[in-house]
Amino acid sequence: MSLAQCLRGHLRWFGPLLSRFAGCVSVSIEVPSSVDEFIQGEKEPASSGVVVVLGFVSMLSFLILYGILFPGRDMPVISEVLPMFEGVFDSGIWFFLLGVIFGAFSIIATMLTEATSE
């Protein structure tokens, strides 16, 4: 018996079984085509944080990779924008003030979102 004949024999035996299983699945889960309503979960899934961290790690990896592949070359766009701030953010205090600004906006955002949410 050739290999093709063997496969055909097995398929003949599995075929009805697979189609019956597929039928069961299609019957038991009735997914509506549209709910006409925006739905959003109240709780944040734990894995979403992993995705964000993965994004940051990838970004840093690509930055390092750029430095390895093109040593001595400035970063595109960023290297043109950063000199605009020379003489402005030239003290370590700005790192901390960035946190303060972020905090101030988080307070304002909390006020606005809490007051306007249902």
Added chain:
Amino acid sequence: MDVIISTLATFWLLLALSFVLIKKGLWIFNDVAKGLSMFMLEKALGPAIDFVSGRPGSSSSTWIIHGLVWTFASSTFTFMGLWLSHDATALHSFESWGYHPNSSELIYAGRLTALFGAIGMLVVGASLYSLPRLCGTHLASESNATLVSLLWTLSVLLMFVGSQNAVIAGITILPIANLLLTLASTALVINLILTVSDANQEIPFPGWLILFAFIGNIAAVLSVFISGAFDEGVGQWLLFHLAGGTFFFCGVAGVSLYSVSVGSGNPLWSKSLVAFTLFGAVITINPMGSTDPSMVVDLFSLTSNELAPSSRDVISGSFLMALSAIPIIAFSANMLVTMRGSDAFVENPDSPGIAELNLGAWMLIPIAIGSLFVQTDALGGVNELNGISQSLDLMAIWLVMMPLSVGAALNVLPRASGRNQLSANRSRWAFWMMSGGAFLGLLITLMSDFTDMALTESMAEQGSSINQELRKVGSVMFYGTVIGAIFHCTNTISGQYRGRIMGDVSKASLSSIAIESYSLTGPTTIRKILASGATLDTEVSPSEQSEEKGSATEL
């Protein structure tokens, strides 16, 4: 001339008169005065009064939230001031906008906003809730108290502007800010006196502390102006410390003593100690605060005069400051003993603010003693300890006044608004960040001050590099206070909308790894209970069991 005793005599007389008037009333004019005052508080304001809510507790919540936002602002200004003390050109890029920030001005702005914006508003917020409860009645006008919070916030905003730019378009800003603050204070005093006049029970001592905080502040200003001491350096120094001893110390003490009892569930340990705190606070001179009374000079637009006390002023001032140890120790001891054994500490998230109250009560005595040395040194004209005056003043604000007022406010807020803070965990983080940042940051800055003093004394030609490094570390450490204030603000604001409703015990505020209850089936050790994942909040329930011999069940 003996400025201190003559001014204090006027101050004590005014306070005694206020006490008699509050107790006895205005004879046949009582009803007219009350009706007229209520009219001034509500109807006379026209449609403005309809813009705010008159719900019970709403004014207290509004003041506390304003106070927490000012806590964030004041911590930021103080942090920037501390940073610029070692890196003066760090913010030079602002000069292109015409703003020239420097360390002393930013620390001054931090002090003003911390004292009047943060501590002041938190104390007023907590007072508006606790005083009516202590009197067994309701606040006379919730709407007016809510509306006045906007006026107070505006005055603090003007204080910040005035601290950075004293004169704008020919107008001196700080006296205007003080005028608005006085207007708001007057409305608050009328509101509180009307509340007290409807008291249904004997007012406990913490209630009198709160009342004298408001009245004492006005009496202090009046006494300095009546005695004519406002034009002398000693009079200005005295006004600074009388305001500190009445509005700030009495106010903070009153709301803290109320909160510590309510929060811990324990009765206040000693009534006599509260009485000592009250009488001691108004009779003595509180040493906490700066040696430089320039804040009073700026707010009242006075002519700055050198602190040149007579020998009798030095003796009476030093003696009265030393006497202030009695109310300070009495208050601290009463707080700490009242908190005992009720499991109300930082591990227990169901007692908000208790950790802050604990910190403030612990730090009060060492900082007061340090301030006493510095003030006596300044009043005596020695000025050997002048170098640490600013750091000690900041320590009094951030390690005593701020924790006590934030603690009392956090304790009162859920009761006033009906909702707990959003997250007990974030509240705990905020406590550690604020207290750790302030303690370590200011302690390291104090070390740097001592190094500076030693170098000055030894007439060293060059400053030490370690000194700059210490200031840098101190300012970075203080940044924790800013983060803690942000955590408190977001947690409190969100809690007002989504926090657990007060009295709802369905959701225990335990962490995910802690067990809620532990069934005790037989004798065991505490080690075994803790090893099973129990925390200090786990409820241990003894299961009933019988030692009787079993027998066949009868059918």
